[in-house]
Amino acid sequence: MINTIKTDLRIELENILKEKYNQEIPVVVEEPKNADLGDISIPVFSIVKTLRKPLNLVVDEVIDTIKKTKVSENFSAIEKVGGFINISLNRVAFSKKLIKEGQRLDYGSSNLGKGKTIVIDYSSPNIAKPFSVGHLRSTIIGHAIGNILEKLGYKVVRINHLGDFGTQFGKIIYAYLNYGDKEKVEENPIEELVKLYVEFHELAKENPELEDKAREIFKELELGNPEYYKLWEHFREVSLKEYMKVYEMLNVKFDSYDGEAFYNDKMQAVVDELTEKSLLKKDSGAMIVDLGESMPPALIQKSDGSTLYITRDLAALFYRKTTYNFDEVLYVVGNEQKLHFEQLKAVVKELGYEFYQDIHHINFGLVLQDGKKMSTRKGKIVKLEDVLNEASELSLNYINEKNPELENKSEISKKIGVSAVIFNDLKNHRTNDIEFDLADMVNFIGQTGPYLQYTSVRISSVLDTMEFNCEDINYNLFTGNHSFDLIKTIAQYEEVLQRAKEEYSPSVLAKYLLVLASYFNTFYAKEKIMVTDDKERNTKLCLISIIRNILDEGMTLLGMQVIKKM
């Protein structure tokens, strides 16, 4: 809303100035950092420079010009401070518009994504490995981005590209057949399979030929060896079952669980096309695509003829393009795979497809423990399920301390705990590394998930006491600073969602919700809401109901749970 006013002002000013001086004069329109200075400001330095006139004259001239614009009807004051022109909005008029807008059920939506499809590849855990906190990031970042895109009108296809293929299965199958305990695997599949995997690596250190043995088994699996295939299928099934428990806790769903193996029979076509277009080159026995000097070549086929990660990703990409005809495809995968996705794009470009530009690697930082990367190979792993359970327990302790009479304590504490973990991850820009620290994640004070939930609950408890009427409003009540801060913040919701999309970063929304909640809590501390005057009470209730709607929707978009009491 405020953005629209800014843009209109800039365009009108530029047009008038252009007509007058017969040259392009770019105008900067921004919001001052300090709200006391005004709502909109224009630094005139650049105009001074192009016009080569004294600063004072230019300031006065621009102020006169502003008064001639149509948007100026939104302004109540225009002041000059040095080389800045500070404009204040007409608070009553602006509030009036906003309160009306804010009541719309689809407030914040836009037609940005109308008719467009975006495929998101996220979560994608590796079969036969526990669902670690390492997968947490991909899962919740991808889920949140998907939700935000849907809010903006995009059709979203959510794909869990399971890591259910690759040499690792050669290793696991080798280990299972040679020294695996079948019964133990039945009882506790993932845990035992990980043990076998770790054990394999220890053995392989002494006997490097085991690595070749594993590659050989994988190669046969790829060719359809029935014994290996049966084992593979079993491992996949038991793993997926475990993952579904976690997805249920996180409330995450997918449209497809087709993993790498699904593309097993679709890779030859890729190899063929690369060959046809003369892009494939033999190098030390392996087949590569040369990508020039800026990038190492992409390895398409190993010297034993079996395929690699990028081959499968190419097959998956083309399959998705033909199946969904996407406008964009997003890969929510860690920073460490940056090169891989650059190569993927480069190969698609080499093949002559324009849509290489629509491929986006949504990279994110590592989950660190004591400043170091968590590693599967050393078996040092923290299960996400345990983390979520622990977070819920901490929440329960808190409730017992703060509100012991609360009903459904255990259910609510689960919602708080899980949401706390989600919010802790999303509040920081995704490319940052995050240190894994449960105590920090579930800190209930400050910029946290519980803070947002608590704010929403506070509003709910007021709203539930009485009906209200948004037609009966005194707009003069919004002119005070702590009220108008809220109005302005509500006005930013739409652009916040769009920026979250542009940056593919839910943190933009997360930070915004913190600001909104904080302004509300200030308002709440200073204003009594349930006053006896009908009009004043209606006004306040209407305002806070809009705030709650945004908070609740925002939290839902992030993947958090909304609660009514806590």
Next chain:
RNA sequence: GACUCGGUAGCUCAGCAGGAUAGAGCAACGGCCUUCUAAGCCGUCGGUCGGGGGUUCGAAUCCCUUCCGAGUCGCCA
């Protein structure tokens, strides 16, 4: 070694299509519940924006250089 990403308050982070005195939260300290949930609010303390150059009327923001940390660099995914 090459490339990529990061270095802002004791800690966790915003700000980075250049703009007005660099902002939050945590921690520390001090206030505020006979009023709608104090998981809150208000205040105090705390910063050579890693260092050094440059461009500019103006640099945390752009360029160069340097130091520190992380990631990646052909048969793992």
